[in-house]
Amino acid sequence: MRGPDLTAQDVIKEAGVSLQTFYRYFPSRDRLVFEVIADWIRNQAVRLEAMAAGIERPVERLEHHVRRTLRPAPTPEFATAARFITSEHWRLHQHFPQEMAAVVQPFADLLRREIEAGTLAGEVGSKDPERDARVMTRTILGSFHHMSFFPDSPEAATAADDVWQFCLTALGQPTSAGVPTSQLVIGTIGDPTRERRARIVDSAIALMLRADYERIQMRDITATAGVAIATTYRYFASKDHLMAEALMTWGSRFREERPDEVTDSRSVDRLRSAFRQAVRAFEPHPTMYGALAMLQRSTDPHALELFEQFATRQQDAFEGYLFRLRPDRRTNIVRVMSAVLHTHLRAWASGRETIDEVYAMIDVAAGLLLDD
Numbered sequence: 001m002r003g004p005d006l007t008a009q010d011v012i013k014e015a016g017v018s019l020q021t022f023y024r025y026f027p028s029r030d031r032l033v034f035e036v037i038a039d040w041i042r043n044q045a046v047r048l049e050a051m052a053a054g055i056e057r058p059v060e061r062l063e064h065h066v067r068r069t070l071r072p073a074p075t076p077e078f079a080t081a082a083r084f085i086t087s088e089h090w091r092l093h094q095h096f097p098q099e100m101a102a103v104v105q106p107f108a109d110l111l112r113r114e115i116e117a118g119t120l121a122g123e124v125g126s127k128d129p130e131r132d133a134r135v136m137t138r139t140i141l142g143s144f145h146h147m148s149f150f151p152d153s154p155e156a157a158t159a160a161d162d163v164w165q166f167c168l169t170a171l172g173q174p175t176s177a178g179v180p181t182s183q184l185v186i187g188t189i190g191d192p193t194r195e196r197r198a199r200i201v202d203s204a205i206a207l208m209l210r211a212d213y214e215r216i217q218m219r220d221i222t223a224t225a226g227v228a229i230a231t232t233y234r235y236f237a238s239k240d241h242l243m244a245e246a247l248m249t250w251g252s253r254f255r256e257e258r259p260d261e262v263t264d265s266r267s268v269d270r271l272r273s274a275f276r277q278a279v280r281a282f283e284p285h286p287t288m289y290g291a292l293a294m295l296q297r298s299t300d301p302h303a304l305e306l307f308e309q310f311a312t313r314q315q316d317a318f319e320g321y322l323f324r325l326r327p328d329r330r331t332n333i334v335r336v337m338s339a340v341l342h343t344h345l346r347a348w349a350s351g352r353e354t355i356d357e358v359y360a361m362i363d364v365a366a367g368l369l370l371d372d
Helices: 007-016 019-025 029-051 058-069 076-095 099-103 106-120 128-150 158-170 190-208 218-225 230-235 238-254 267-282 286-296 302-319 327-349 353-368
Strands: none
Touching: 029 058, 029 099, 029 106, 029 230, 058 106, 058 128, 058 230, 076 099, 076 128, 099 106, 106 128, 106 286, 128 158, 158 353, 190 218, 190 230, 190 238, 190 286, 218 230, 218 238, 238 286, 238 302, 267 286, 267 302, 267 327, 267 353, 286 302, 286 327, 302 327, 327 353
């Protein structure tokens, strides 16, 4: 999207219609942009409600709507669309304040329904759900607009937490049994949240160990974990995001030998021991290595960040076995060995090599690089 630079001629060319046809439906460019923004917000409200359909408690659904709206942009295309919506929304609001206020009403109505339900259930203490929904909408939109243009700012990093805690406090304490709201809400820091998230990750690991990556669906993971799919999306933006977290968790559960536990004193033997250990981890689980290979090609920003952490952790662990070498030399050796490792593990996972051949190539490469 080109934002303020978008012209009616751009749209006409893209749509393949005549100028006359365009103006038959839209008297001006602003009217077209107005309809685009209205449709985008309306669809977002519908999507949020559908995603939260499996969440039983109103206050948890309300939290879902806040956090999902203020999550980091999942794709570059979404980030571009968000900036366009933001800039045009503010511009049009200056000229058509009443009409633009009506545009966000579907989102405000969604919040109002959850506030009403939460008040009836005794989870929050709102005295005027319509007013509170309106104020919440303005607060959320303000943060969304800031995040659209400053996604890397410190405020953006904590926006979802900050806005949710602010809104939760503003809604008041629940009226039933005198229970503090913070104890009612799953999603604030506490054991129930960690346990549920861990259960989802464990279910993903269990499926990754026995099924090919492409065959695993989010609904399979949620069914195994015993949670609603909307709950899973509260914690993970996509399948790749969840699988990357599962891979990190699975990798961290192996007890790594420390360099001083390897009895061989020669660096070459330490190197072989380290990379043989990596092969042993994948040997019983070829589908797990297939998942790793798929995640290497992911475009999900959350998955990419986690995979980078996984790779850095591996690099550092391998370098620890070569503590007697200069830092620059051990870094280069580990990079070459890692390339050899993954080349032959891919061949093994696809059936082109045996596992014995993988071990043999690890030994050969280590000897060529470091036979001291």
